[in-house]
Amino acid sequence: MNENKTNINWYPGHMAKTMKQIAEDLKLVDIVIEILDARIPISSQNPQVHKIIQNKKKIIILNKEDLADSKESQKWITYFNKEGANVILCNANTGEGANKIVCEIEKMTKNENEKMAQKGRIGKITRAMIIGIPNVGKSSIINRISNKNSMKVANKPGVTVQKQWIRLSNNIELLDTPGVLWPKIESDGVGLNLAYTGTIKNNILYEEEIAYSLTKLLVTEYRNNLITRYSLNEEVVNKILENTKMEENEKIVEIMNYIGEKRGAILGGNRVDLEKVSKIILDDFRTGKLGRITLERVK
Ligand SMILES: Nc1nc2c(ncn2[C@@H]2O[C@H](COP(=O)(O)OP(=O)(O)O)[C@@H](O)[C@H]2O)c(=O)[nH]1
Ligand SMILES: [Mg+2]
Structure with a gap:
C-alpha cells in the first residue's frame, strides 16, 4: 500500500510493466473498482482503462465527494450509470460510501450466485481489485476497508505470487494492492485539471x-x-x-x-x-x- 504517490515517472516501459501486472491481477478478480476524483471524473480516468479491464464487471467510485459539487456529482452518477457502471460516491477520509462497496458487489453477483446455487455450487468467493491513477484515494479506501476488516487472507492455491486479500464479507475479498494507472494528459484542459487538484505535480506550468x-x-x-x-x-x-x-x-x-x-x-x-x-x-x-x-x- 505504499506505492509511490505523486512522482511516478511514467515512461513507456513502466506503462507496459504496469499494464502486464494489472492484466495478471485481473485474472484473479471478478470485479474491478475504478476510483475517480469526483471533481474531475474524466480527467482522472485513464483513457485506456476500458482496454485494460475489458468486459469485467465494474464499479466506479467517485471519491473526494466531500470536495465536489453535490449536484454535479449526481449528474456524473447518471452519466456513468448510462455507460453501464455502478457508481458509488465516496469520502475516503471519513469512510462514507466505502461501506457501500460490499452491498454493491453483492447486488452485482446476486443473480450469478443464485444460478450457481441452483446447480449446487455454493460458496463461491467474489474477488475484486481497485485501480486508478495516483492520488485519487486508492490507498485511503483500502485502508478504510481493511481497518474494519483486519482479517487478511493469503496464499490462494493456484496463485504463484503471494497475494494478500482483504475479506470484506463471507464471500467477498479485495486485493490489498491497487493497480496504479497513469494519468493521460491528452489536452491542456486535462493537464490543468490534474494540476488544480494536485493530482500531478506539474513541472511545465x-x-x-x-x-x-x-x-x-x-x-x-x-x-x-x-x-x-x-x-x-x-x-x-x-x-x-x-x-x-x-x-x-x-x-x-x-x-x-x-x-x-x-x-x-x-x-x-x-x-x-x-x-x-x-x-x-x-x-x-x-x-x-x-x-x-x-x-x-x-x-
Ligand atoms: N478530502 C478528501 N481527501 C481524500 C479523500 N480520499 C483521499 N484523500 C486524500 O488524497 C490524497 C491521496 O490519497 P491516497 O489514498 O494516498 O491516494 P492513492 O495515491 O490513490 O493511493 C491523500 O492526501 C488523502 O488524504 C477524500 O475522499 N476526500
Ligand atoms: Mg496509494
Whole structure:
C-alpha cells in the first residue's frame, strides 16, 4: 500500500510493466473498482482503462465527494450509470460510501450466485481489485476497508505470487494492492485539471499560471465561492469584470490582486505578492476551503 504517490515517472516501459501486472491481477478478480476524483471524473480516468479491464464487471467510485459539487456529482452518477457502471460516491477520509462497496458487489453477483446455487455450487468467493491513477484515494479506501476488516487472507492455491486479500464479507475479498494507472494528459484542459487538484505535480506550468487559470474558471463557475471565502465585495468584483478597458487576463490578475489585498499578501511598495496569492487559492481549493467545486461537467 505504499506505492509511490505523486512522482511516478511514467515512461513507456513502466506503462507496459504496469499494464502486464494489472492484466495478471485481473485474472484473479471478478470485479474491478475504478476510483475517480469526483471533481474531475474524466480527467482522472485513464483513457485506456476500458482496454485494460475489458468486459469485467465494474464499479466506479467517485471519491473526494466531500470536495465536489453535490449536484454535479449526481449528474456524473447518471452519466456513468448510462455507460453501464455502478457508481458509488465516496469520502475516503471519513469512510462514507466505502461501506457501500460490499452491498454493491453483492447486488452485482446476486443473480450469478443464485444460478450457481441452483446447480449446487455454493460458496463461491467474489474477488475484486481497485485501480486508478495516483492520488485519487486508492490507498485511503483500502485502508478504510481493511481497518474494519483486519482479517487478511493469503496464499490462494493456484496463485504463484503471494497475494494478500482483504475479506470484506463471507464471500467477498479485495486485493490489498491497487493497480496504479497513469494519468493521460491528452489536452491542456486535462493537464490543468490534474494540476488544480494536485493530482500531478506539474513541472511545465508555474503555480501562478495554474492559480490564474483556476481563478478564471472560478470567476465564471463559482464566483460566490470566491466572494465568500475571501470576503470580497461583490460590486468591486463585478466592476473589475465589467471593465471594458481591461483585457480578460488583466481582469483575472486584478481579482487575484484583490484577493491578495484581502489576505494581506503584500510585498514591499504595496505590491501584491502574486506567488503567495496563488498558493493560497490553490491550497484553499485543494482542501475544500473554497467550498465544493466540480471542475468537469457532464456535457
Ligand atoms: N478530502 C478528501 N481527501 C481524500 C479523500 N480520499 C483521499 N484523500 C486524500 O488524497 C490524497 C491521496 O490519497 P491516497 O489514498 O494516498 O491516494 P492513492 O495515491 O490513490 O493511493 C491523500 O492526501 C488523502 O488524504 C477524500 O475522499 N476526500
Ligand atoms: Mg496509494
